[in-house]
Amino acid sequence: MDKLAKRESEVDTVEKLFTKMKNDFGEISEEKRKIEQLQKIEQGGRTCNKYVQEFKKVVRGSGYMERPLIEEFKRGLNRTIRRKLAKAEEPLTTIGEWKERAVRLDKNQRQSRAEKRMLGRNTACPGGNVQPRGGYGRGSYRGRGRQIMWRAGNNSGGYWGPSMPS
Numbered sequence: 001m002d003k004l005a006k007r008e009s010e011v012d013t014v015e016k017l018f019t020k021m022k023n024d025f026g027e028i029s030e031e032k033r034k035i036e037q038l039q040k041i042e043q044g045g046r047t048c049n050k051y052v053q054e055f056k057k058v059v060r061g062s063g064y065m066e067r068p069l070i071e072e073f074k075r076g077l078n079r080t081i082r083r084k085l086a087k088a089e090e091p092l093t094t095i096g097e098w099k100e101r102a103v104r105l106d107k108n109q110r111q112s113r114a115e116k117r118m119l120g121r122n123t124a125c126p127g128g129n130v131q132p133r134g135g136y137g138r139g140s141y142r143g144r145g146r147q148i149m150w151r152a153g154n155n156s157g158g159y160w161g162p163s164m165p166s
Contacts, residue, residue, distance in 0.1 A: 030061055031061060031062060031063050034058055034059075034060070034061045034062035034063075035062050035063070035064070037058045038055075038058045038059065038062050038064065038072050039072065039075075041054055041055060041058060041076050042075075042076045042077075043076055043077050043078045043081075044078075047106060047107075047110070048077070048078075048081065048102045048103045048105070048106030048107075049103050049106070049107075051076065051077070052099050052102070052103060055073060055076065055099075066094065066095060069095050070092075070094075070095050070098055073095060073098055073099070073102075074086075074098065077102055078106075080109070081102055081105050081106055081109070084105055085098065085101055085102060085105065088101070
């Protein structure tokens, strides 16, 4: 307390301060650093495959074994993937199974979303034909079962009717 009143310090350089802190509190080990990183990583908007690759890098040297490793992996997954994997008919028991299934499920979800976006831009017809909605200019047509619907007008609107323009 006397040193504080006199504005004296035990350390006069930053290097000495860090050395004193390391001696007093201990140095952060590589293992602790890896564990902190492991507890922070999340899939976010990236693919599960990229998340798995980063997870593998961080796991090396963390000292985590199977069960805690699975829990950290699950925690970092996107919520929808985590929930679907938790509801799996066959319970996943190893970290390898979790990684493999998560990557596969993520790929399937991304592919399904891409297909929905593509189909959302198109109109599926009962006859199995898929023709672009809106057409490509004057006189576009699309199949509606067996009947051909003709679109009169331009791309900005128009009328879909069963008769073809003359």
